[in-house]
Amino acid sequence: MLPCLSAPPDEAPPLEHHLASLAAAVADRGRAAMLCLLMDGRAYTATELGTVAGVAASTASAHLARLTEQQLVVMIKQGRYRYFRLAGAPVAQMLEGLMGLTRGGTAVRSSTPPALRFARTCYNHMAGTLAVHLHDRFLALGWLTGEGHYQLSGAGQTGLQQMGLSLTPAQPAAGCYCLDWSERRGHLAGALGAQLLQLFERRHWVERHLDSRALTLTPAGRQAVARHLGALPPAERR
Template sequence: MPYETIPCPHAPAELAPPLEQHLAALAAAVADSRRAAMLCLLMDGRAYTATELGTVAGVAASTASAHLARLTEQQLVVMIKQGRYRYFRLAGAPVAQMLEGLMGLTGGGPTVRSSTPPALRFARTCYNHMAGTLGVHLHARFLALGWLTGEGHYQLSEAGQAGLQQMGLALTPSHPPAACYCLDWSERRGHLAGALGTQLLQLFEQRHWVQRHLDSRALTLTTAGRQAVARHLGALPAPEGR
């Protein structure tokens, strides 16, 4: 009776399939605390220079460039040239969603929530959409009002199109924007991502309903913004620390 060949679970790395090799390289790129600090800053959707990212990571610009080269190699960030300056930003929404998911796995729920600054927890950018208590509230109300249908990847209903137009969002009825679920790392519930999430953030900024912070991902919900959300979607809970 011939023996059955069983793959060895501890095969050398050079024999690992390409997928496993790429996954290990990707994880190693994120695992370094200095590179993780850079990625967290880039989660605000902006582009930064190597010097700016190096300051956040606590390293010199030359060292920051080496770290950014590693992140670029793994297609986590992309470099943009503008004149003689070079800027770096996240490579796209899938990278932001991966990072947001990893943030949600850091430590226990109560520990993470209590250590998160109240302003950041209440409202912040998650790459190109809104997160925190504000983003979670929008997501929950859109579902409760029947503005979105489906699970995870949503369709915008006729009621949703009408409601968003009343809020001031210009839509193309024949091609409504796509929307999807994104797990919020501080609230441990879903907030709204996708093209609709991006358009909502743009609307809130254009109407001065939220204001960005220059030194963090935090968003300040203005009085006009709180009134607009309450009028169209229902009252928000008051931010902690006030």
């Protein structure tokens, strides 16, 4: 007789069980649409998320309960309203990675809307052509040190302070590499990536779109990038 391979009742389910449950939560088209919207880093109501997913209110609630159970989203109460947002940067990084697997080769670039491909939010930092350009220039100028997990060099601290970023000795100036799904190259994520997006928004160098996570680089932003980092290559100007 073959031995029983099931885990004893008092043991936690195996890793593959949790992985299968997580994958099943993302696999539904309606829930995937909700997660894609939440990738802009903002919080939305169940009604708003249900509208994007094209489902009834009861179905939207069931979807959000499933996503909450899998710790992909969290619910925030504000007065009598309830909002939902991604559970954190690791969830956003996982989703960004999955987006990079949806198509291969140059088909990703050609099928991605130009505005979204040029600049967009990736949870709490910038992504797209603009963000890849910033990442590459930071490395070329020696502003970042390390591979994959970055620290600001002395030149980087000076350069970013000149751009208007407030940096203090007590504040860790760390960033990390994030693979850009439309460019298939790296952009800057982590605390430093989030600070950079905040700077660009505060200075009105980028503006968010209301109906997507696309960002528009303003004329003032284009001038600031050129002044501090060098102009965008002609093929990348939008």
